[in-house]
Amino acid sequence: MARGSSPLGIAFGFLGSGLLESAAMRVVDLDRDMSDVIPTGTTPDSEYLFARMTERTLALAEAGPGRRVLDVASGVGQDALALAADGAWVVAAEPSKRMTDMALLFAAEKPDPRPRWVRSWADGLPFADGAFDAVVCKGAIDHFDRPDEAIGEMARVTADTGRVVLAIANFESLACRMGRLVSHVREEWLGHPSARGRRGYDVPSDHFTRYELSLMREQASKHLILEVVEGISLAWGAPGWSRATARMSPTVARWALEACDGLAARVPTWADVIVLAGRPHRGAAATSR
Numbered sequence: 176m177a178r179g180s181s182p183l184g185i186a187f188g189f190l191g192s193g194l195l196e197s198a199a200m201r202v203v204d205l206d207r208d209m210s211d212v213i214p215t216g217t218t219p220d221s222e223y224l225f226a227r228m229t230e231r232t233l234a235l236a237e238a239g240p241g242r243r244v245l246d247v248a249s250g251v252g253q254d255a256l257a258l259a260a261d262g263a264w265v266v267a268a269e270p271s272k273r274m275t276d277m278a279l280l281f282a283a284e285k286p287d288p289r290p291r292w293v294r295s296w297a298d299g300l301p302f303a304d305g306a307f308d309a310v311v312c313k314g315a316i317d318h319f320d321r322p323d324e325a326i327g328e329m330a331r332v333t334a335d336t337g338r339v340v341l342a343i344a345n346f347e348s349l350a351c352r353m354g355r356l357v358s359h360v361r362e363e364w365l366g367h368p369s370a371r372g373r374r375g376y377d378v379p380s381d382h383f384t385r386y387e388l389s390l391m392r393e394q395a396s397k398h399l400i401l402e403v404v405e406g407i408s409l410a411w412g413a414p415g416w417s418r419a420t421a422r423m424s425p426t427v428a429r430w431a432l433e434a435c436d437g438l439a440a441r442v443p444t445w446a447d448v449i450v451l452a453g454r455p456h457r458g459a460a461a462t463s464r
């Protein structure tokens with residue numbers, strides 16, 4: 176999906192000239208698959224991280240009967256379906272046609288109540304001010320080309336007493352720092368050749384922003400009164416951790432992952448994922464939009 180970034184862009188779009196369109200349109204890669212984001216193989220640490228991130232994000236939305244919840248950048252819709260299953264009235268907003276088509280396919284097999292599916296960019300949400308009790312945006316802000324505006328929009332469509340919940344990968348996690356250190360020692364000190372392909376601590380090519388705790392706090396605080404800043408999981412992607420958890424008995428692996436998660440909750444700057452939640456604030460940043 177591409178869209179005009181200005182009246183000129185829209186006019187060029189209507190003219191239908193490929194050359195003019197490509198000069199004037201804002202194009203974001205939305206037709207990729209998710210293989211770069213969600214690991215295809217399942218290891219105990221990956222399973223734990225993704226399950227815990229989802230569990231905590233959705234819990235903070237406090238979905239239930241009578242609650243209106245918006246899932247921004249809802250992807251293939253699994254979280255919107257879970258929120259609807261909890262009894263909330265749910266809207267799933269997602270700009271990608273491919274993702275929306277997949278969401279519709281998955282949803283077709285699910286019982287009612289189901290979410291309403293809307294094609295929309297995060298930085299121009301087609302909803303009234305204060306329309307939702309909670310807005311969630313999980314694992315997606317780093318894909319946005321206008322994250323600041325997107326958070327502003329999420330705050331705008333959230334009721335004064337409502338809550339925006341953001342879950343974002345931390346590229347300054349303990350695991351990323353350890354990974355970089357090990358690569359440095361191997362390559363610079365021991366003379367090993369550089370590893371091929373993307374390393375776990377490298378930002379994927381479809382990310383616009385490399386987030387870490389202070390940037391997340393700074394961007395979110397412009398639009399939200401932060402009530403929760405929490406870390407999820409520790410050591411995901413650290414050298415040898417995946418293999419180590421796979422070799423442990425399921426009980427020991429679970430214990431180790433929970434212990435790491437407990438530490439991450441207290442020291443979010445080390446965590447693999449950071450969850451922030453807060454009420455919208457209608458201060459200067461909000462009114463200057």
Ligand SMILES: C[S@@+](CC[C@H](N)C(=O)[O-])C[C@H]1O[C@@H](n2cnc3c(N)ncnc32)[C@H](O)[C@@H]1O
Pocket residue numbers: 203205212247248249250251254269270271274295296297298312313314315318319320321
């Ligand atoms: C990694 S997926 C996350 C999907 C889902 N929230 C989840 O947890 O599975 C990122 C999503 O962001 C969407 N996206 C990318 N740029 C966007 C933008 N500017 N506004 C809204 N969504 C966007 C993509 O289409 C994609 O579905």
